[in-house]
Amino acid sequence: MSRPTPASTPVLPETHARQVLDAGRYREAVELYKNLLKQERRSEWLEGLAASYAGRAKELASKGMLQEALVVWRNRASLCGKSLAEGPYLDWLLRTGAHDTALRLLTPTGDAAGTVDADLETRLAAVALTAHESVLAQLAAESPLRRHRAAAQAAIAACCRADLADLDEQLRGIPFRSPYRDLRFILKALLLVGNDAAQAAGLIARVTVDGPFENLAAVVRAGVLPGKRWLLALLDLDEEGRHLLLEIKGCPENRRSLLLEVAELARTGVPPTPTRVVDLLLRRSRGLPETAARLCRRLLPYADKRLAEYRNAFGPLGEAESECILALAAECRGATNHSESHWLRAVRLFSTEEAPLQAALILRHLFDLIVGDEDASDYDDECTTWLERSLELDPDDRATHLKLIRLHRQGQDLKAARASVETALARFANDPAVLLEAVETALAGNAFKKAVTLAKRLLDLDPINSKVRALIGRAHLSHARKQIRLHRPEAAGKELDLADEWLATADERSVSKLLRGLSATDARATVLLREAVGELGGKLLAAWHVLLESIRVGSQPAGELRRAAPDLSGMPVPREVLTVMHAINALGGNESKALRTVLDTLRAPLKRAAAGDFSESERISICETLLSREELVLLQAYADAGLRRWPERPLFVYLATFAKHGKAAFFAMSERERQALEDALKKALEDGDQRTVLRIRDLMGPPGYFSGDDSDDFDDDDDFGDSVNELPANPRDVFDLFMSMGGHNEVIRMAREVLPDSKFRPLERAAGGNRKKLAEMLIELLVESLADIDLTSFIASPSGGLPKPKPHPPAPKQPVQDDRQKGLFDD
Numbered sequence: 149m150s151r152p153t154p155a156s157t158p159v160l161p162e163t164h165a166r167q168v169l170d171a172g173r174y175r176e177a178v179e180l181y182k183n184l185l186k187q188e189r190r191s192e193w194l195e196g197l198a199a200s201y202a203g204r205a206k207e208l209a210s211k212g213m214l215q216e217a218l219v220v221w222r223n224r225a226s227l228c229g230k231s232l233a234e235g236p237y238l239d240w241l242l243r244t245g246a247h248d249t250a251l252r253l254l255t256p257t258g259d260a261a262g263t264v265d266a267d268l269e270t271r272l273a274a275v276a277l278t279a280h281e282s283v284l285a286q287l288a289a290e291s292p293l294r295r296h297r298a299a300a301q302a303a304i305a306a307c308c309r310a311d312l313a314d315l316d317e318q319l320r321g322i323p324f325r326s327p328y329r330d331l332r333f334i335l336k337a338l339l340l341v342g343n344d345a346a347q348a349a350g351l352i353a354r355v356t357v358d359g360p361f362e363n364l365a366a367v368v369r370a371g372v373l374p375g376k377r378w379l380l381a382l383l384d385l386d387e388e389g390r391h392l393l394l395e396i397k398g399c400p401e402n403r404r405s406l407l408l409e410v411a412e413l414a415r416t417g418v419p420p421t422p423t424r425v426v427d428l429l430l431r432r433s434r435g436l437p438e439t440a441a442r443l444c445r446r447l448l449p450y451a452d453k454r455l456a457e458y459r460n461a462f463g464p465l466g467e468a469e470s471e472c473i474l475a476l477a478a479e480c481r482g483a484t485n486h487s488e489s490h491w492l493r494a495v496r497l498f499s500t501e502e503a504p505l506q507a508a509l510i511l512r513h514l515f516d517l518i519v520g521d522e523d524a525s526d527y528d529d530e531c532t533t534w535l536e537r538s539l540e541l542d543p544d545d546r547a548t549h550l551k552l553i554r555l556h557r558q559g560q561d562l563k564a565a566r567a568s569v570e571t572a573l574a575r576f577a578n579d580p581a582v583l584l585e586a587v588e589t590a591l592a593g594n595a596f597k598k599a600v601t602l603a604k605r606l607l608d609l610d611p612i613n614s615k616v617r618a619l620i621g622r623a624h625l626s627h628a629r630k631q632i633r634l635h636r637p638e639a640a641g642k643e644l645d646l647a648d649e650w651l652a653t654a655d656e657r658s659v660s661k662l663l664r665g666l667s668a669t670d671a672r673a674t675v676l677l678r679e680a681v682g683e684l685g686g687k688l689l690a691a692w693h694v695l696l697e698s699i700r701v702g703s704q705p706a707g708e709l710r711r712a713a714p715d716l717s718g719m720p721v722p723r724e725v726l727t728v729m730h731a732i733n734a735l736g737g738n739e740s741k742a743l744r745t746v747l748d749t750l751r752a753p754l755k756r757a758a759a760g761d762f763s764e765s766e767r768i769s770i771c772e773t774l775l776s777r778e779e780l781v782l783l784q785a786y787a788d789a790g791l792r793r794w795p796e797r798p799l800f801v802y803l804a805t806f807a808k809h810g811k812a813a814f815f816a817m818s819e820r821e822r823q824a825l826e827d828a829l830k831k832a833l834e835d836g837d838q839r840t841v842l843r844i845r846d847l848m849g850p851p852g853y854f855s856g857d858d859s860d861d862f863d864d865d866d867d868f869g870d871s872v873n874e875l876p877a878n879p880r881d882v883f884d885l886f887m888s889m890g891g892h893n894e895v896i897r898m899a900r901e902v903l904p905d906s907k908f909r910p911l912e913r914a915a916g917g918n919r920k921k922l923a924e925m926l927i928e929l930l931v932e933s934l935a936d937i938d939l940t941s942f943i944a945s946p947s948g949g950l951p952k953p954k955p956h957p958p959a960p961k962q963p964v965q966d967d968r969q970k971g972l973f974d975d
Contacts (some may be wrong), residue, residue, distance in 0.1 A: 150963060161180070161183070161184060162184060162192075162193065162196075163179050163706070164180065164951055165177060165180035165193075165196060166196065166205040168199055169181075169196060169199060169203070172203065173203055173650060174200050174201075174203035174204035174207055177196070177199075177200035177203070178197065178200040178201060178204060180202055181193055181196045181197035181705065182197065185198075187682065194228055194229070195228075197224075197227065197228055198228035198230055198617040200225055201220055201221070201223060201224035201227075201228065201840050202221075202224060202235065204220050205218075205220040205221045205224065205236075205379055206236065206910075208220060209240060213243050214240050214243060215244065216242055218237070218240055218241070218244070218246075218736050220580060221235070221237045221240070232253060233253045233268055238250055238253065238268070238271060238272070242275065247275045247278075247279060247283075248279070248280075248283050250272055250275055251272060251275060251279055251283050251284070251286070251287070252286065252379075253268055253272075254268055254269060254272065254287055254291070254293070255285075262347075269291065269292060269293050269327045270327040270359075270360060271360055272293065272327070272360070273293065273300075273327035273328050273360040273361070274361055274363075276293040276327070277297065277300060277304075277328075284297070287667050292323075292325075292326050292328075293327055294320050296321070296323065296326045296327070296328050297328075298321075299319075299321030299322050299328075300322060300326075300328040300331055301316055301330060302314075302318040302321075303315055303318035303319050303321075303322065303335055304331070304817070306318055306335075307335040307339060308479055310339060312336075312339055313964035315335060315336065315339065316336075319331070319335070319336070320463065327360065330355050330356065330359045330360065330365065330594045331361060333352060333354050333355050334350045334351075334352065334361055334364050334368060336348075336351055337349075337352045337368045337372075338364075338367070338368055338396070339940075341368060341371040341372060341396050342396055342397075342398070345371070345372045345374075346372075346611070348368060348371070348372050349372040351368075352365060352368045352372065353562035357611040363385075363386060363388070363389055364389075364392075366381075366384070366385055366389060367385060367389045367392050367393050367396070369381070370382060370384070370385060370389075370393055371396050377409065378393070378397070378416070379407070379411040379417055379621075380414055381416055382394075382407075382408070382411050382413060383408070383411050383412065383415060390408070394407070395617060400435075402434070403432075403435065403436070404487045405432065406428070406432040406436070409428055409432070410428070413428075414821055421450075422447040422450030422451055423450060423451040423454070423953045425443075425447055426444055426447050426448065426450075426451040426454050427451075427454070428457075429441075429443065429444045429461075430444070430454065430457050430461045432459065433461035433462060441462040441463075444458060444461075444462065445469070445473070447467070448473045448477075449473050449476030449477045449479075449480055450477070450480060452474060452477035454876060455470070455473070464779075466493050466501075467497055467505075468497035468498050468501060468503070471490045471491070471493045471494035471497060472490075472491075472494050472510070472812070474486075474490045475487045475488075475491045475494060477492035478490060479517065480709060484517065484518065487517065488514065488517075488518065490516075491510050491513070491514045494507075494510055495507045495510050495511055495514075495537075499541070503865065504541035505541070505563070507538075507541050507789040508537075508538040508539075508541035508542035508545065508548075509538075509542075511534040511537055511538035511541070512534075512535065512538050512548055513546075513767075514534055515531055515534045515535055515538075518531055518873050520529050529916075529917035530917055532552070532555060534848075535548055535551060535552045535555065536552065539552070539571075542632075543575060544575070545924065546572075546576055546579065546581070546582070549568065549571065549572035549575070549576070549582065550581055550582065552568045553565055553568045553569055553572065553585045553589060554585065556568055557588065557589055557592050558737075560738065562589065562592060562593045565589045565592070565593075566589060566593065569582075569585060569589050571588075572747060573584070573586060576959070578609055580606055580609055580610050580613070583602055583603075583605060583606040583609070584606060584615070584619075586602045587599050587602045587603045587616070587619050587623070587698055588619075590602060590623075591619070591622070591623055592736075594626065594630065596623050596624070596626050596627035596630065596643075597627070598625075599619070599620075599623040599626075600620055600623045600624065603616050603619050603620040603623065604620065605631075607620070610734055614652065617650050617652060618650070618651070618652060618656075620650040621647045621649075621650030621652070621656060622647075622649035622651075622656075624643045624646045624650065625643070625644070625651075625656075625659065625660060625663065628640045628641075628644045628647065628660075628663055628667075629663065629697070629700050629701050629775060632663065632666060632667045632701040632702070633641060633700075633701050633702040637667045638669055639668075640667045641664065641667065642664070642793070644663060644664055645658050647660050648660055654683065655684065658680045658683040658684050658693075659680070659684075659693055659697065661676055661679060661680040661683070662676075662680035662681070662684075662693055662694065662697055663697060663701070664676045664680075665677025665678070665679075665680055665712070666697060666698060666703055666708060667701075668700050670710075674711055674729070677694075677708075677711060677712050678712060678713060680693075680712075681694065681712045681713070681714050685724065686714055686715055687714055687715050687716065687718075687720060687724060688714075688716065688720040688724040688725070688728060688753055688754075688757075689724055689727050689728055689731075689750070689752065689775055690707045690712070691709060691714040691716055691750060691753075692728050692731060692746060692750065694708055694709055694712045694714065695708075695745070695746040695749055695750070696731075696742060696743075696746050699742045699745055699746070700742070703748070705745060705749065706749070710747065713745045716750075716752075716753050719753070719757055719760065720753050720754070720756070720757040720758045720760075721760065721761050721939055722757070722760045722761060722766065724757075725754065725757045725762075725768070725770065726758065726766060726770070726866065728750075728754070729769065729770050729773040729774075732773055732777060733773055733776075740777070743777060747779060751781060751782060754782055754784060755781070755785045758782070758785035758786045758788075758789045759789060763793055764790075764797070767786060767789070767790045767793075768790070768799065770786050771783060771787050771790065771800075771803050774786065775803065775806065775807075778810075778812055779808075779950070780807050780808075781807075783803065783806070783807040784804065784807035784808055785885075787800055787803035787804040787806075787807050787961070788804050788807075790804075790806050791803075792801070796831070798828035798829070798831045798832040798835070798837065798840050798844065799832075799837070799840050801824055801825060801827075801828035801844075802825070802840060802843050802844050802847060805817060805824070805825055805847060806847060808821075811847075813847045813848075814848060814849055822848065825844055825847065825848055826848075828840075828844060829841060829845065829848075832844065864967060895920060895923040895926060895927060896922055896923050896926065899926040899929075899930060903926070903929070903930075907929065908926075911925045911926060911929065919955065949974050
């Protein structure tokens, strides 16, 4: 049997009133406390009513109902015996403009008035300055507001006249404890903001924040802010404060609205788009100085659709300048071909207008835009002509002279390089950088004596230049190699003696000794050869130098290696491998054949060393070196080992796949390998590794397929399904598609990657620098090479391997294939 539930304990009225007050229901709390006070006038209930009135008044004020809040506060004072002046009442009066009412609060009302009035007088100091005399007459005669008012008004007048001497005189009449005391610092700071911001900042720092003259003090605080920070502070001022600050800053009346808009843009914290700034300048163009028009012109490449509006606002643009703006706009869009045509028209116009420096600058920029830092073999005669033409227009640009010399030398055009050197030396005869390029060019052309002569001339100008000293030593070494090739051991010995005077490193001196050993075959030479091998470590690095130097001097590398007898039996240590990789990087492009011969001999020990304990960065460096030299066998060994050690690194997935299939990976990789690359691509995107992203995409598609694509356009799991299905089956249609997608430059780049020099170079020479013609000739060659491949069968191939050839009638004789194509176009 259940017990009856006891009735809840009743809540006392005073407890209920307190709960309602604490809950913020002030209007209801006022009524509850009034009812309690009707029963008995307890002090705690009176305080509760006062708190309820105060909460209700503040609630109304927060809603903008200031007059209603004032009425409630007065009820609080009359019913609860509280002072009107306490709390926010005075502020509400000032906000409603009831200044006279506020000043009447200062009328003496009892014994405690003195302490209250001192604070009130300070808070009402700004109001008293502008109040009518009849209102102030109600105050006691000894009130500081009345006694110091005349001095404060006179100080303000002196400040308005910018009369610093009179200002100092009037401020002396304001005591330190006066309600107007803040004016002593604010008025002086106002006069100093424009001329001595530091002193003004020191003065305003002594003013209490939220004092009676805070609006005026805020203007000074904003004015002394460094840089352009005052612009942001300008927005926090009221309208009168903004006007005063702009006056202090000397801003003309017709530009103030523009300045406020600029401040609003700055306040967002996000740089505005160029188009928005251009729109702002165009909208406010009337009365703006030439600097605004110049700024607008600089931003027009980002807002080229505003060209007509610019002309209406600021006047016509020169034809050459318009072409420059359109060229830069095309660059911003990534439309390089359009940009090139606009830049070339600008060059022609500037040349006509006799503005050679502008034309030269554009030509240099155009070269950097089209060529950049690519290898010299990848750009044509037209790009070289831009630099040559720029030097005709601006022959004093030393940097372009140096760039042109290097350009010709890297492109193996030593005749043009020597001509550029002579032109540069004629203008910069004693310039160290030009002389250094002259030395390098002489060495590239095997003009060793001339190289030494130029280097010594350079050394006279810069005696402590270690690079030049090393160049002199290497020049003598190169000359010694030439003498050894010509079977002149005595002459070679003299050159090696001279080289030893200049060579600074132990390894270089060991190479000199090694050459002495290679200059003859007798016992003494063999001893020298083996001593050099010992000095070079006796193993992998020593073998590298023996093989390379024997090729350079025309000896049989295998025989010289046996004579030198380095120890290649064990596994090379990582340090040896890294040193050899550094040596490979130092080789010039003209020694690629020698490098291949050397690596053919050292491939076995280098491959064994792939299992060594390399750090991640060391292994990546080795792989990059092997990749740059297209040494795919060794690359696969080091990349596979790296992939086993760091399977999460997308770069090793790319390197391993490239090593296995080369540039033809798109045609040869399996579905499993393609999936691994797709996973690596996603991981590289997550890691922000854009270089690896671009490399993987380039490998996963036909050559040139992804060029120019945005890096975020491939989000689907099957990046290639639809695109591959849409590829035409006819080879010519495929290359026409590439031409439409990437232009003739893309076709040339693609063909350069897959064709050997023996095929590519003759067509390049036949095209005579015409890139469009070269692209068409390359397409013809590639179409002919692909004539027997059924692209439709390739598209349907589930394994992603090479397609089967179309049935072809038997030929009487099999053609001899160029094995340098690596089986790319094999049936």
